[in-house]
Amino acid sequence: MKKDVSSPVERIVNAICNVATQASDAISSRSLDLDIILELIKGIGPSGTLANDALWQEAISFDTKVNGSTHNQLFYQTIASVQRAEDSSYGTSSDPLSYSSYASRGLQALNLYPARFNQHQAGDPAESLGGLQLSGYRYNLGASGSNGSFVVSTPGRGVQSFMKSDGSYDWSQDAPGYYYLQAASEARVLSITAFVNSMPSALSESGKPCGNNLSITTVPQFVAYITTVLSHISEDGIDIEYVSPMNEPDNSFESCTQEGMSVDKDLRAEVFQQLRAALLASTSPAVRNIKIMGDETSQIASQALIEYGSWLTPTLSKKSLDVIAVHMYDWPDDATLLNYRQLVINSSLPSSPPPIKMTEISSFKTASGIRAPWGWTGPSIMGPEYDPGISSALDMARYIWQWLALVNAESWDWWTAVSNMMPCSPSITPDCASTYSTAGFNDGLLYIDPNYATTKDYNFYFTKRYWAFKHFTKFLRPGAVRFDIPNEILPYGTVAIAAKNTNDVYSTIFVNRNATEQAIKMKLPGVGGNISSAVQTTDKDDFGNVPVPVVDADGIFRITLPARGILSIQFTTGTSAAGPKADKRGSVITRRSLVQGQKGEKPRDRKLK
Numbered sequence: 075m076k077k078d079v080s081s082p083v084e085r086i087v088n089a090i091c092n093v094a095t096q097a098s099d100a101i102s103s104r105s106l107d108l109d110i111i112l113e114l115i116k117g118i119g120p121s122g123t124l125a126n127d128a129l130w131q132e133a134i135s136f137d138t139k140v141n142g143s144t145h146n147q148l149f150y151q152t153i154a155s156v157q158r159a160e161d162s163s164y165g166t167s168s169d170p171l172s173y174s175s176y177a178s179r180g181l182q183a184l185n186l187y188p189a190r191f192n193q194h195q196a197g198d199p200a201e202s203l204g205g206l207q208l209s210g211y212r213y214n215l216g217a218s219g220s221n222g223s224f225v226v227s228t229p230g231r232g233v234q235s236f237m238k239s240d241g242s243y244d245w246s247q248d249a250p251g252y253y254y255l256q257a258a259s260e261a262r263v264l265s266i267t268a269f270v271n272s273m274p275s276a277l278s279e280s281g282k283p284c285g286n287n288l289s290i291t292t293v294p295q296f297v298a299y300i301t302t303v304l305s306h307i308s309e310d311g312i313d314i315e316y317v318s319p320m321n322e323p324d325n326s327f328e329s330c331t332q333e334g335m336s337v338d339k340d341l342r343a344e345v346f347q348q349l350r351a352a353l354l355a356s357t358s359p360a361v362r363n364i365k366i367m368g369d370e371t372s373q374i375a376s377q378a379l380i381e382y383g384s385w386l387t388p389t390l391s392k393k394s395l396d397v398i399a400v401h402m403y404d405w406p407d408d409a410t411l412l413n414y415r416q417l418v419i420n421s422s423l424p425s426s427p428p429p430i431k432m433t434e435i436s437s438f439k440t441a442s443g444i445r446a447p448w449g450w451t452g453p454s455i456m457g458p459e460y461d462p463g464i465s466s467a468l469d470m471a472r473y474i475w476q477w478l479a480l481v482n483a484e485s486w487d488w489w490t491a492v493s494n495m496m497p498c499s500p501s502i503t504p505d506c507a508s509t510y511s512t513a514g515f516n517d518g519l520l521y522i523d524p525n526y527a528t529t530k531d532y533n534f535y536f537t538k539r540y541w542a543f544k545h546f547t548k549f550l551r552p553g554a555v556r557f558d559i560p561n562e563i564l565p566y567g568t569v570a571i572a573a574k575n576t577n578d579v580y581s582t583i584f585v586n587r588n589a590t591e592q593a594i595k596m597k598l599p600g601v602g603g604n605i606s607s608a609v610q611t612t613d614k615d616d617f618g619n620v621p622v623p624v625v626d627a628d629g630i631f632r633i634t635l636p637a638r639g640i641l642s643i644q645f646t647t648g649t650s651a652a653g654p655k656a657d658k659r660g661s662v663i664t665r666r667s668l669v670q671g672q673k674g675e676k677p678r679d680r681k682l683k
Contacts, residue, residue: 436489460514493518
């Protein structure tokens with residue numbers, strides 16, 4: 075790893091705005107010079123003045139010189155406003171808990187969406203980034219009254235609403251969140267969703283952003299609030315693709331650990347219908363084009379399979395819903411998900427089913443340490459556990475496979491990128507960041523020292539989940555067309571996904587949960603196909619290149635799947651390959667098998683997004 079000879083100011087800007095391409099063996103020891111950023115934050119006074127204003131101005135000047143604009147000036151101002159809000163709500167920066175809470179949110183936003191992210195992608199999507207190449211951004215419209223006295227009990231889970239307690243609007247609220255929304259738009263993120271956890275506290279009887287139950291009489295005001303905010307966002311030149319008007323509607327979150335609102339299953343269709351009518355009535359073409367997703371149900375077996383009959387069919391029949399959004403906090407088994415997929419199909423008749431997006435999951439553990447070859451399922455999986463190793467990564471990879479292959483979902487979202495829920499301080503307890511524990515939570519892909527304000531440890535600690543996730547985010551890009559690889563032709567305990575990306579490069583991802591290596595034989599379609607790369611994640615390898623297998627004259631090659639690992643290969647087909655063919659419904663089939671012994675893929679209706 076080369077020595078960093080840049081100035082402190084340059085390192086500030088790079089830490090905030092840039093993701094550098096780094097070798098996998100170096101990235102685990104990467105530090106973002108957050109001590110410099112925190113040093114600046116510590117100089118912020120109660121009135122918002124910057125004690126070290128000269129250094130801030132130097133950073134802004136450097137950013138302007140490098141990037142041609144003062145785009146990030148708002149970021150520096152945002153740091154000040156966030157810290158002031160944190161100090162007033164939860165104590166001062168000398169309090170490790172509140173300071174850690176603030177920094178965890180800041181780090182999460184920085185890593186999940188660096189401002190220069192998509193500009194790097196414009197060059198070579200496959201190789202120009204060392205990051206995850208995420209393609210979607212979700213913005214919380216907020217429910218916490220801007221001048222209300224009540225805040226949710228978990229720092230960071232209350233978002234300022236633009237609606238004040240008197241019903242008027244203050245567009246200066248939620249400056250930090252709105253900054254990142256603007257940054258996502260400017261960087262041309264492919265899909266932006268505006269979502270709602272609760273009605274604004276100004277509309278609730280209790281005046282709280284939690285413990286609410288949406289009533290039929292409040293729906294018009296609630297819908298008006300959503301469309302008003304969307305219109306304001308549109309006026310700022312930000313294109314929202316989706317709006318989601320409810321979140322886990324079976325739970326009001328009465329404990330107020332976060333924003334929440336229950337919506338009775340018999341009322342959900344009415345919410346979607348009124349929202350559709352309001353969007354179509356907007357004077358803004360951009361708002362009229364916003365698509366609706368829902369209902370972000372938390373569980374499949376106990377909720378979706380039971381409740382969809384009350385609202386999904388009438389909502390679809392009246393064309394009030396464009397995308398089904400759902401969570402998976404009961405970690406359903408394969409049979410349950412196949413039933414779920416069939417329910418969506420049946421509820422859509424006589425039309426084709428809408429796209430499905432799995433929009434939230436995290437914090438899973440393995441019951442009693444048992445990890446069966448086909449995975450562990452059930453609500454009991456959620457709970458405390460810190461597993462940065464390959465076992466948790468293989469669990470995640472198979473969950474992704476479930477939704478893409480069995481449900482035919484077009485996307486799969488992880489809850490959060492960076493967490494401070496590590497049960498230790500690595501600088502105090504060596505190797506704890508890489509050690510399994512029954513404490514902590516598997517809610518992050520990366521972790522930071524929860525006590526870094528004291529330890530001054532500002533490193534990111536990578537988990538194997540990060541690298542497992544990267545196989546899917548890097549090799550299955552938006553617009554890719556997926557092909558089935560039936561489990562029957564694969565070794566027990568192994569699953570696989572194949573897809574053709576928009577650049578005509580095919581990717582196949584294998585997940586092998588067995589304790590032994592597995593041999594696979596594949597045939598490339600056509601003549602003259604070429605394997606461009608092979609990458610694996612194992613207990614020893616993060617995202618390591620492996621030798622490319624030799625293709626014989628018949629286009630056949632053999633690969634060995636690593637024990638308890640993930641292997642991805644990328645290849646192009648020969649010029650005479652028939653390739654995918656669309657049927658009359660626009661779905662996709664293949665004329666050639668990708669794995670030896672396969673008889674052909676079933677039709678699929680969705681591209682990945």
